[in-house]
Amino acid sequence: MTAHVVATGLRKRYGTVEVLNVDRLELRGGEVVALLGENGAGKSTLVKVLTGATAADEGEVTIGGAALRNGDPAHAQELGVATVSQEFPLVPELSAAENLLLGRRAGTSGVLFDRRATERTAREMLARIDADIPVRRPVARLSVAQRQLVEIAKALGRDPSVLVLDEPTSALGPVESRRVLRCARDLAAQGKVVIFIGHRLDEVREIADRVVILRNGRMVADLPPERASTQAMISAMAGDEAEVLVEGDPPPVGDEPVLTVRALEAAGIGPVDLEVRRGEILGVAGLMGSGRSRLVHALMGALPATAGSMSLAGSPYAPKHPADAVHAGVGLIPEDRKHQGLLLDASVRWNISLASLPRIAKRGYLRPRAEKAFTDEVRQSVKVRCATQEQPIGTLSGGNQQRAIFGRWFATRPKLLLLDEPTRGVDVGAKAEIYHLIETFAAQGMAVVIASSELEELMRLTHRTVVLAGGRVAATLERREYSKNALMTATNDIPGGVSA
Amino acid sequence: MTATRTEPALAAKRADGLATSFLQTKELGVVGAVVVVFAAFALANPNFASGANLQTMGVDLAQYGLLALGVSFVIITGGIDLSVGSVVALSGVWSAWLNVHAGLPDVVAIVVTLLTGVAIGLVHGFAVTFLGLPPFVTTLVTLVAARGAALALTQGFPIDGIGETFGSIAQYRLAGVPIPALLFVGACVIAFFFLERTHVGRQVYAVGGNSEAARLAGIRTRRRIILTYVVSSTCAAAVGVLVTARLTVGQPGVAVGWELNAIAAAVIGGISLSGGVGRVLGVAFGAILLVCINSGLVILHVSPYYQQIVLGAVLAVAIVTDRLRARRSERLQS
Known part of the structure; x- marks a missing residue:
C-alpha cells in the first residue's frame, strides 16, 4: 500500500x-x-x-x-x-x-x-x-x-x-x-x-x-x-546529552522553611504537601493537565483552596484573594504574559509599579516623582531595556516584558516568588538573563517555586522538583538525582489524569 | 513635600520636561477643537460669547460634565453606565418629593438624594461583579426602571414648591460664575487627584487595562469596579438635584437621552471604550465641546433636529479616532 x-x-x-x-x-x-x-x-x-x-x-x-x-x-x-x-x-x-x-x-x-x-x-x-x-x-x-x-x-x-x-x-x-x-x-x-x-x-x-x-x-x-x-x-x-545539563550548583539553601503546605486541596488539585525553604528553588513538573498552574494559583490565592492549611514564614497563610498573598509577601509571575501579566497599553512605569502602589503612595497619594524614581531603580536592577519608562510596554520584546514583570515583583521584596513558565516566549539570550535573575533572587534568601514544562529549565535552576500527576505530588526528585531520563520517567510513570 | 533645589540645570530639565509632556498630551486634539469651535461661534454671532450665554453654558456644562465624569470612571474599568439620564430624573423628583412632601429640610433632602445615588451605584456594582451581569444589561434595567419610578413617584406631574436654599444652588453666582459650574470645576479637580494621583485611582485604570493581570497583581478588582458605579450614580444624583434646583420643580421627564451625551463627552475626551485609557482633562474638554456645539447651534437658530446630527458626527469622529488609536497600539505590540 x-x-x-x-x-x-x-x-x-x-x-x-x-x-x-x-x-x-x-x-x-x-x-x-x-x-x-x-x-x-x-x-x-x-x-x-x-x-x-x-x-x-x-x-x-x-x-x-x-x-x-x-x-x-x-x-x-x-x-x-x-x-x-x-x-x-x-x-x-x-x-x-x-x-x-x-x-x-x-x-x-x-x-x-x-x-x-x-x-x-x-x-x-x-x-x-x-x-x-x-x-x-x-x-x-x-x-x-x-x-x-x-x-x-x-x-x-x-x-x-x-x-x-x-x-x-x-x-x-x-x-x-x-x-x-x-x-x-x-x-x-x-x-x-x-x-x-x-x-x-x-x-x-x-x-x-x-x-x-x-x-x-x-x-x-x-x-x-x-x-x-x-x-x-x-x-x-x-x-x-541528558546528563551534561546539570552544571554547577544553585546558591545554598537556608534552614528555615518559608512556605509549608499541608493537605492543600483546590479545584483539580490535591491533597498536596510541600515545603520550601529560604533561598530554595523548587521545581514543579508534570504533564499538561497535571495541575502545575493550578497549584501555583492556589498558592497565590487566585484559585480558592477548599481544604488544607499553609503557613508562610511561621505565620498561618490562607489567601482568599491575590491581594492577601501580596500583603503576606508572595508574588506570582503568571504563564500567559499578555493576558495575565501585562497592562499592554500602559507604560513600563505603570506595569512595574503595579504591585507596589500602596507602598509607593503616602496616605494614598501617589507622588509622580516618587513613582518615577522607584521605577527607575527597579528598571535598572532587572535591566529592562526601553527608551523611557513612559514607553508602552507592549512595544518591548518578550524578554524585556518578562524582566519588567520580574521587576514588578522583585520590588515588593517577596518572601516567596511563584513562577509559572517563566521563560515562555522569550529568546535564548533573554532566557539566560532571566535564569540569572532567578538565581540572584534566591541567593538573597527568597524562596522560589517554578512550574515549568521545560525539563532543562528545572534541571538547571532548581534544588528539588516535585512531579505532579492528576493534581497530586507523584514523586519528588533531589538535584543529585536529576537527569532528563529520570525526570521524564517520573512525569510519565503515572497513568490517569485529572478527573474532569 | 521636601524643599526642592533650584539648580539651573535642574530647572532647565524640568522646563524641557514640561514642553515634551505638553506635546505628548493626547488631549491636545479636543482642547484644540474647543478653541476652534468657540472662536467660530463667537465670530458668527457675538451673543455666543456674551456673559449671559456663558453663564447658561456654565450651568449646562455642570450637568453634562458631571455625568460625563461619573460615566468615565465606569468606562475606564471597561464597563458602561446607561442609567445616568434616568437616575438624574429619579433623583430630581426624589429630592423634590423629600423636600416638599416628606417635609425634610433642603440640605437633608439633598444629602438623602445623594445617598440614594450611592445605593443605586452599589446595586449596579454588586450586580456586575458578584452576579457577573454585563454592565450594559444591568444599567439598561435601571435606565428603564428609574424613569418609571420617577413617573410613578410624581404620577407624571411636576413637584412644585421646593425650599429657597434648594432653589438657590442653581441661581446664585460667585463673581459671575454660576454655582453649578464651580461645583463642576471642583469635581474635576477631585476626580483628577483621585484617578491620577492616588494608588486606588491607578488601580481603577489597571482593572480596565487588564482585569486578570490586575487581580493577579493583588488588586481587589471587584471593589474598584463597585466604586466606579457608585461614583457614576452619585454624580447623576447630584445632577438631578441641580436640575430640580434650576427648574425649581421636580420634573420626571427631564434628562431623556443624557446618558448618551455623557458617554459621548467621555469618548470625545479620549476615554477608550475598551477601558484602561483616558484622563479627566479630556473628559472636561469633551463636555465643554458638546456644550459649545449645542449652545452655538441654538444661538445660530439651527433646528434641534440638526443638532442631533452634528452631535452624532462629532461622536463618530471621536469613536473612529479611538479605534484607530487602539489599532495603532495593537500594531506596535505585534
Whole structure:
C-alpha cells in the first residue's frame, strides 16, 4: 500500500534556531501514528506544516498524491486534512447540533434554519464515532469529554482522510480518555490516517501503530509498537546529552522553611504537601493537565483552596484573594504574559509599579516623582531595556516584558516568588538573563517555586522538583538525582489524569 | 513635600520636561477643537460669547460634565453606565418629593438624594461583579426602571414648591460664575487627584487595562469596579438635584437621552471604550465641546433636529479616532 501522506525534506527555522529538519516521513491510511517529543522538539511545527497552518522554508508535502500548497490551510482542508485542537473552539452558547453544522446548512428549506434536519444530521455525525450526546444541549453544559467528541465529530464532518488529534486527552479523566482513544482507533480502522500528538506514554502505547519521536526538530526514532516500550520512548525523547545539563550548583539553601503546605486541596488539585525553604528553588513538573498552574494559583490565592492549611514564614497563610498573598509577601509571575501579566497599553512605569502602589503612595497619594524614581531603580536592577519608562510596554520584546514583570515583583521584596513558565516566549539570550535573575533572587534568601514544562529549565535552576500527576505530588526528585531520563520517567510513570 | 533645589540645570530639565509632556498630551486634539469651535461661534454671532450665554453654558456644562465624569470612571474599568439620564430624573423628583412632601429640610433632602445615588451605584456594582451581569444589561434595567419610578413617584406631574436654599444652588453666582459650574470645576479637580494621583485611582485604570493581570497583581478588582458605579450614580444624583434646583420643580421627564451625551463627552475626551485609557482633562474638554456645539447651534437658530446630527458626527469622529488609536497600539505590540 502506498503512503497517503508523504513529507520530504522539510526544514523550518525561526531566526537562527532550526525547529524542524525532517528528511522523509510517510504516513499510511489505516494507521494511528503517535507523535512524541518534549516541548519545543518540533511536534507542533511538523503538524502545522502538514496542515498548512505554517509554511515550511524548504520541502514538500503530498497528500493523496497531490502536492500541498505550502502554508495554505484551506488547501490542506480540500485535500482532506482535519485538525482537532484547542485552537478552533466550539461556540459555548450554541447547541451541539448547531456547532456541528456551523458554517454548513442542513435540510432543504432554503434560507430558513431547519432545526429538525440540523439535529438529524448532527446525530448521524455523532453516530459515526459512536458518541451518544444530547444534540440540543448547549456546548457550555456538556462535559469536557463530550465536547472533545463533538469536536472530533465536527472535524469528521468533511469526511477527511487525515485526522490530526492534538493532545485530545489532556483535559480528560481516564474513562473519558479511553473513549476518545477508542474513537481514534476506529477511525484508523476505517482507513484514515490518524496523527495523534500525545504526552501520556501509556496512552501512546495503547493506541499507536507507530511511534514517531522528534528531538530538536529531527526525527530520532520511528518505532513499531512492539519496540515502543516506555523506556525506549523516554530515551529517544531525552537523548544522550541528558546528563551534561546539570552544571554547577544553585546558591545554598537556608534552614528555615518559608512556605509549608499541608493537605492543600483546590479545584483539580490535591491533597498536596510541600515545603520550601529560604533561598530554595523548587521545581514543579508534570504533564499538561497535571495541575502545575493550578497549584501555583492556589498558592497565590487566585484559585480558592477548599481544604488544607499553609503557613508562610511561621505565620498561618490562607489567601482568599491575590491581594492577601501580596500583603503576606508572595508574588506570582503568571504563564500567559499578555493576558495575565501585562497592562499592554500602559507604560513600563505603570506595569512595574503595579504591585507596589500602596507602598509607593503616602496616605494614598501617589507622588509622580516618587513613582518615577522607584521605577527607575527597579528598571535598572532587572535591566529592562526601553527608551523611557513612559514607553508602552507592549512595544518591548518578550524578554524585556518578562524582566519588567520580574521587576514588578522583585520590588515588593517577596518572601516567596511563584513562577509559572517563566521563560515562555522569550529568546535564548533573554532566557539566560532571566535564569540569572532567578538565581540572584534566591541567593538573597527568597524562596522560589517554578512550574515549568521545560525539563532543562528545572534541571538547571532548581534544588528539588516535585512531579505532579492528576493534581497530586507523584514523586519528588533531589538535584543529585536529576537527569532528563529520570525526570521524564517520573512525569510519565503515572497513568490517569485529572478527573474532569 | 521636601524643599526642592533650584539648580539651573535642574530647572532647565524640568522646563524641557514640561514642553515634551505638553506635546505628548493626547488631549491636545479636543482642547484644540474647543478653541476652534468657540472662536467660530463667537465670530458668527457675538451673543455666543456674551456673559449671559456663558453663564447658561456654565450651568449646562455642570450637568453634562458631571455625568460625563461619573460615566468615565465606569468606562475606564471597561464597563458602561446607561442609567445616568434616568437616575438624574429619579433623583430630581426624589429630592423634590423629600423636600416638599416628606417635609425634610433642603440640605437633608439633598444629602438623602445623594445617598440614594450611592445605593443605586452599589446595586449596579454588586450586580456586575458578584452576579457577573454585563454592565450594559444591568444599567439598561435601571435606565428603564428609574424613569418609571420617577413617573410613578410624581404620577407624571411636576413637584412644585421646593425650599429657597434648594432653589438657590442653581441661581446664585460667585463673581459671575454660576454655582453649578464651580461645583463642576471642583469635581474635576477631585476626580483628577483621585484617578491620577492616588494608588486606588491607578488601580481603577489597571482593572480596565487588564482585569486578570490586575487581580493577579493583588488588586481587589471587584471593589474598584463597585466604586466606579457608585461614583457614576452619585454624580447623576447630584445632577438631578441641580436640575430640580434650576427648574425649581421636580420634573420626571427631564434628562431623556443624557446618558448618551455623557458617554459621548467621555469618548470625545479620549476615554477608550475598551477601558484602561483616558484622563479627566479630556473628559472636561469633551463636555465643554458638546456644550459649545449645542449652545452655538441654538444661538445660530439651527433646528434641534440638526443638532442631533452634528452631535452624532462629532461622536463618530471621536469613536473612529479611538479605534484607530487602539489599532495603532495593537500594531506596535505585534
